[in-house]
Each structure stands twice: as C-alpha cells, then as structure tokens.
Amino acid sequence: MTTDYDSVFKDALAAVRAEGRYRVFADLERERGAFPNAKRYLADGTAQDVIVWCSNDYLGMGQDPRVLEAMHDALDRVGAGAGGTRNIAGTTHFHVALERELAALHGKEAALLFTSGYISNEATLSTLARLLPGAVILSDELNHASMIAGIRGGRGSKLIWRHNDTDHLEELLRGLPRDVPKIIAFESVYSMDGDFGPVEAVADLAERYGALTYLDEVHGVGLYGEGGGVAQERGVADRIDCIEGTLGKAIGVMGGYIAGSAAMVDAIRSYASSFIFTTALSPVLVAGALASVRILREEQSLRDRHQERAATLKARLTEAGLPVMDSPSHIVPLMVGDPVACKAVTDELLTEHGIYVQPINYPTVAKGTERLRFSPTPLHTDAHMDALLEALEGIWEARGLQRAAA
Numbered sequence: 001m002t003t004d005y006d007s008v009f010k011d012a013l014a015a016v017r018a019e020g021r022y023r024v025f026a027d028l029e030r031e032r033g034a035f036p037n038a039k040r041y042l043a044d045g046t047a048q049d050v051i052v053w054c055s056n057d058y059l060g061m062g063q064d065p066r067v068l069e070a071m072h073d074a075l076d077r078v079g080a081g082a083g084g085t086r087n088i089a090g091t092t093h094f095h096v097a098l099e100r101e102l103a104a105l106h107g108k109e110a111a112l113l114f115t116s117g118y119i120s121n122e123a124t125l126s127t128l129a130r131l132l133p134g135a136v137i138l139s140d141e142l143n144h145a146s147m148i149a150g151i152r153g154g155r156g157s158k159l160i161w162r163h164n165d166t167d168h169l170e171e172l173l174r175g176l177p178r179d180v181p182k183i184i185a186f187e188s189v190y191s192m193d194g195d196f197g198p199v200e201a202v203a204d205l206a207e208r209y210g211a212l213t214y215l216d217e218v219h220g221v222g223l224y225g226e227g228g229g230v231a232q233e234r235g236v237a238d239r240i241d242c243i244e245g246t247l248g249k250a251i252g253v254m255g256g257y258i259a260g261s262a263a264m265v266d267a268i269r270s271y272a273s274s275f276i277f278t279t280a281l282s283p284v285l286v287a288g289a290l291a292s293v294r295i296l297r298e299e300q301s302l303r304d305r306h307q308e309r310a311a312t313l314k315a316r317l318t319e320a321g322l323p324v325m326d327s328p329s330h331i332v333p334l335m336v337g338d339p340v341a342c343k344a345v346t347d348e349l350l351t352e353h354g355i356y357v358q359p360i361n362y363p364t365v366a367k368g369t370e371r372l373r374f375s376p377t378p379l380h381t382d383a384h385m386d387a388l389l390e391a392l393e394g395i396w397e398a399r400g401l402q403r404a405a406a
Helices: 005-018 065-078 093-106 117-131 145-153 166-174 199-209 262-271 283-298 300-319 339-353 382-399
Strands: 028-030 037-041 047-052 110-114 136-140 157-161 182-187 212-216 242-246 256-260 332-335 371-374
Touching (some): 028 047, 047 382, 093 110, 093 242, 093 256, 110 117, 110 262, 117 136, 117 145, 117 212, 117 242, 136 145, 136 166, 145 182, 157 166, 166 199, 182 199, 199 212, 300 332, 300 382, 339 371
Parallel strands (some): 136 157, 182 212
Antiparallel strands (some): 028 037, 037 047, 110 256, 242 256, 332 371
C-alpha cells in the first residue's frame, strides 16, 4: 500500500490548527508614501483600509522618496535582475558600492551581501565551523532560527549558554582548552522580548578566552549608534569580529550581509555554498539599500523620533493597565499567554478596527508566552495610538484577558 501523501499533510495541518497556531497571511498592499496605511484584500474581492503595526520596516525607509528614486534610476540604467550568481554573471557596481558602504558603517575592512539575513547567518556560521577544525560554537539559547540552522549546518560542536547569562558563558569557556577555536554567537536585540545582548561583557570574555565574536545586529542596524547598531552605540564594534545585518528591516529593502576582516569575509565568499550558488540580489534592490544606508548614516532625527514613538506607546499601554512586557529597546511586546486568545485578539483588531498586528505564537516564542508585537515607527501618529489603545482596551475588557504584565 502506497503512502497517502496528502493525508499526511492534512493531518499535520490539523495538528497546527488544534494548537491554535495555524497562520493565515493577510493579503496586504502598502500605499506608497502613506505608510503605515495599507489595503487588505478580502476573499469577496473588496478591500479594507488598515494601519500596519507590526512591520520590521522600522523607520519607513521602504517608502522614502530618495530610496524609491534610487531604485527607479537603477532600473532604468541596468535593468531588473543581476543575471545570475556573482561567480558566473559578474558583480554589478551597485553590489561593490554597497559592500564598501556597509564595511564603513561598521568600521570593518570588508562586507559581503547575501539574499537575506537568514541566509547570511546560515551561510556564515556553517562555513566558519567548517573552516575552523574542532571549533566550538557557544550560542545564546534565544538565538534566531537562522543562527541555529547555521550552527547545525556546520556539524561541529556547540554549547548553549543561558540567555544573556555571561557568568554561564564564562563557565563554559573556562571548561574549553585554550587552543580550541571558539565562536561566541549572540544577538544585539532579541526581537521577541526586546532585550539587548550583553555586547560589552561578551567582548571582554572573548578577549580573555581567545574566542571569535559573531553578533547578529539585524534589529539594531540603522536604529542605534550612527546607524551601525548596538555595538557601535556602546563603542565596542571594533571588538566584534563578525557583524551580521539585514537590509530588510530598518534599511527598508531586502537582503543580508556580514562585515568583518578582509580575510574572513573573503573566506566566506569563497567557501559558503549559500553565497556561491545563489543568484545575486537585483541591482535595483541593492541601489535602494545603498541610498537608505547613506541616508541613515546622516539622519539622526529618524532614530530619535523612532525611540520617542516606542517609548510613548509603552507608556500609554502601561497607563491603560495593559500587560506590556518590560523592553528596553524599540520592541513593544504585549503579553496574551494563550495561542487561541492571541489569534482571536489579532483577528478582531483587524476585522473590526482595521489594525493589523500578527499574533506571535509557538515556535517563535515559548508556549504560554504568546503575545502581540508592536513596531511603532516615526510615521505612527498620536491619532494612530489613540485608535490602537481604544481598540485594545475594549477587547481586553470584553474578553476578560489578564491585565497584569508577565
């Protein structure tokens, strides 16, 4: 008897639905020049006006006229695609210019572009493990799935240290021979809880125990320091060996990258399969990202406004007695604690109030910690916050949801 493949798939989907974590993608169309406004297309062919509250385009740079103009100019100059991998089709000058700009942003010798932040983590960490025989990767327990995939892909040894617990990290380092290659992998901003990684303390430990440092700055790039991220803001970027970032969040376009020493970056370029065998980013995207990075290196006012909007939303949620989680960064998580309730809240916000925010459920966060995750931008107004608070208070009251912060 042959396998009924579709039955297997349907059973797997039924299990996800039964746990209340089946994901439905909203059919959205952002309005150029009017972010965070968007249209949501419904199954009956009608459309609903919505306000987007969960975009990772943290500064609205995906709508910045200067970024759009750079992309239009690139399209007119060189066309749409890159023509293949950089090994075969060659490298467009936009890629070269952006890599130089990103290296300068982080104060590094070189940078390398990938098609996404996920791929840059997966490719770099797996390749580092293979290039350093016998290496042990020490990974924060809350590292992103892409970092975990890269560490597993390297097929080397790994040790998991308790989240942000540098005492535990040092205990693990102390137990390793001095001559064993070591890579400490962690993040600058953990996007679900919104807490910062201990970049200074990790840099100290790395120097003490002869370890290489690998920092994921995807939620910090563009937002902290002079655009270089948390490590730059804290004055320790020069003590981080490899900084990984994304072009798809604060920069507002698409892609990922690493920045580090010329030798390390060239080694990753030469050995990482996910780089070698993947079609290069469209020069149109790269041109937009290049314009965005240059703007963000100069315009501190965007970062100041962004921080003010995040602080204001946290304060207003707290004043309303809603269970906003303590977060020192720009991330604004609101605890629900149940997957079914979490999805019900977001469904009601969307259908009844035109407010779009995705439920954050397992496996993105641990079971029992399901939440909403708001991303206020410089373009979210007080009126947007008024509407959000009124909707949330009504839903929390009607559903009898817990108000005390977790």
